[in-house]
Amino acid sequence: MNLKPLQSQTIIEPFRIRSVEPIRFTTMDERKSLLEKAGYNPFLLKANDVLIDLLTDSGTGALSSDQWSGMMASDESYAGSSSFYRFEAAVQDITGFKHVIPTHQGRAAENILFTTIAKEGDVIPNNTHFDTTRAHVEHNKAEARDMVIPEGKQPQLIHPFKGNMDIDALEETVEKVGHERIPVIMLTITNNSGGGQPVSMENIRSVSQIARKHNIPFIIDACRFAENSWFIKTREEEYEDKSPIEIAREIFSYADGCTMSAKKDGMSNIGGFLALNDDVLAQECRSLVILTEGFPTYGGMAGYDMEAVAKGLYEALDEGYLRYRIRSSAYLGEKLTSAGISIVQPTGGHAVYIDAKKMLPHIPPLEYPAWSLTNAVYLLGGVRAVEIGSVMFGLQPDGTEKDASMELVRLAFPRRVYTQSHVDYLAEVIIAAFEQRKNLKGYKIVKAPKVLRHFSARLTPVEP
Numbered sequence: 001m002n003l004k005p006l007q008s009q010t011i012i013e014p015f016r017i018r019s020v021e022p023i024r025f026t027t028m029d030e031r032k033s034l035l036e037k038a039g040y041n042p043f044l045l046k047a048n049d050v051l052i053d054l055l056t057d058s059g060t061g062a063l064s065s066d067q068w069s070g071m072m073a074s075d076e077s078y079a080g081s082s083s084f085y086r087f088e089a090a091v092q093d094i095t096g097f098k099h100v101i102p103t104h105q106g107r108a109a110e111n112i113l114f115t116t117i118a119k120e121g122d123v124i125p126n127n128t129h130f131d132t133t134r135a136h137v138e139h140n141k142a143e144a145r146d147m148v149i150p151e152g153k154q155p156q157l158i159h160p161f162k163g164n165m166d167i168d169a170l171e172e173t174v175e176k177v178g179h180e181r182i183p184v185i186m187l188t189i190t191n192n193s194g195g196g197q198p199v200s201m202e203n204i205r206s207v208s209q210i211a212r213k214h215n216i217p218f219i220i221d222a223c224r225f226a227e228n229s230w231f232i233k234t235r236e237e238e239y240e241d242k243s244p245i246e247i248a249r250e251i252f253s254y255a256d257g258c259t260m261s262a263k264k265d266g267m268s269n270i271g272g273f274l275a276l277n278d279d280v281l282a283q284e285c286r287s288l289v290i291l292t293e294g295f296p297t298y299g300g301m302a303g304y305d306m307e308a309v310a311k312g313l314y315e316a317l318d319e320g321y322l323r324y325r326i327r328s329s330a331y332l333g334e335k336l337t338s339a340g341i342s343i344v345q346p347t348g349g350h351a352v353y354i355d356a357k358k359m360l361p362h363i364p365p366l367e368y369p370a371w372s373l374t375n376a377v378y379l380l381g382g383v384r385a386v387e388i389g390s391v392m393f394g395l396q397p398d399g400t401e402k403d404a405s406m407e408l409v410r411l412a413f414p415r416r417v418y419t420q421s422h423v424d425y426l427a428e429v430i431i432a433a434f435e436q437r438k439n440l441k442g443y444k445i446v447k448a449p450k451v452l453r454h455f456s457a458r459l460t461p462v463e464p
């Protein structure tokens with residue numbers, strides 16, 4: 001037989017499913033009442049009342065059979081468990097950092113880092129601080145300063161690395177503020193709050209050079225390091241032939257440490273770490289870990305959590321997985337774009353971000369257009385998304401409100417959970433909201449806490 005090899009255009013899910021979890025269908029009337037009871041805040045809905053949950057890609061992924069088998073064989077010793085040493089070896093192998101401090105999740109690593117190094121009057125530069133990162137910086141009375149490149153703030157503009165740090169702004173900040181008031185330079189890969197956009201290797205190198213020149217530690221927020229590595233491979237020419245793990249190793253080689261939420265590219269349901277090269281800083285951080293997380297060989301994780309992370313970090317770097325992962329977001333992005341919906345371009349790694357400011361010009365920023373769209377997709381299709389706009393970022397430390405630079409709705413994909421037909425359905429729901437956009441109303445906040453208000457605020461629709 002003389003058969004030509006198949007040139008398939010379809011990138012299929014690189015796994016088969018052998019354990020399933022039913023999802024629950026509700027009617028639109030049910031959802032109306034459920035949303036009202038939840039104070040019009042999707043965070044306050046019960047997960048069982050959600051059909052497709054795209055609230056976050058954090059801790060929501062499916063574990064592999066290999067991870068489960070490692071978990072069954074975990075060592076739950078309080079001190080010196082072999083699961084810790086497997087976890088430590090994996091982190092060291094991929095990041096190259098000397099000290100690995102386990103934490104229960106990413107923000108715990110942030111808490112330990114910033115409590116140790118930040119004080120009043122300090123400035124922390126970052127491309128864009130994620131909300132918990134910003135909250136930890138501000139909790140320690142330091143200033144969190146975002147300096148992503150200007151292209152990163154224009155949703156429709158196509159640029160391969162919209163998560164890049166504005167190098168001129170960074171240099172100017174270091175000159176003006178002085179290195180003694182900058183305890184650390186951070187870089188978030190991928191830039192979650194800026195649309196899940198990647199940072200180029202060239203930019204990482206430049207940030208590193210500035211940090212080294214001024215003797216300032218350079219710490220990477222590495223939550224989505226594997227996805228960022230894939231974007232470097234596919235968008236930065238000289239990395240085309242490198243494997244994701246080689247790219248990841250090079251990224252980390254330019255930094256002095258990282259904070260990590262293993263709930264993202266650790267492919268686990270919980271876990272995280274702070275990794276550092278500096279012996280003295282690591283010692284100080286370890287003392288704090290004992291106080292807040294647990295003994296430094298488990299740091300708030302069970303032995304089986306550490307096993308899941310040790311395997312998950314490698315699975316996240318698998319080429320077949322990354323190709324499918326990044327293609328899934330692009331696939332949804334293409335469907336929305338061809339229906340005329342504006343999204344952050346190009347699509348990011350873990351999520352698709354809809355530009356609600358563009359879709360809903362009749363809703364003023366402080367009536368929260370992105371929040372309104374988030375509620376509409378729940379009402380129409382039982383889909384839970386998250387607002388990244390003025391509810392999340394609008395409240396200033398002095399208690400005043402300022403509109404966020406972008407009003408986005410994030411549809412974040414849990415890892416290895418949903419299939420292509422889920423994505424097709426999703427597109428239908430969002431397009432239905434778009435078609436009825438003129439009927440969407442703004443919201444006002446009825447009650448909210450002073451920090452991280454989006455998690456628990458209660459809102460109500462604005463009546464004309």
Ligand code: F0G
Binds near residue numbers: 055057108192223272
């Ligand atoms: N840094 C980034 C860039 C993040 O996206 C997150 C979490 C954290 C730090 C904190 O990690 O949740 O383990 O404490 N992002 C989740 C999200 C919550 O939905 O984007 P954590």
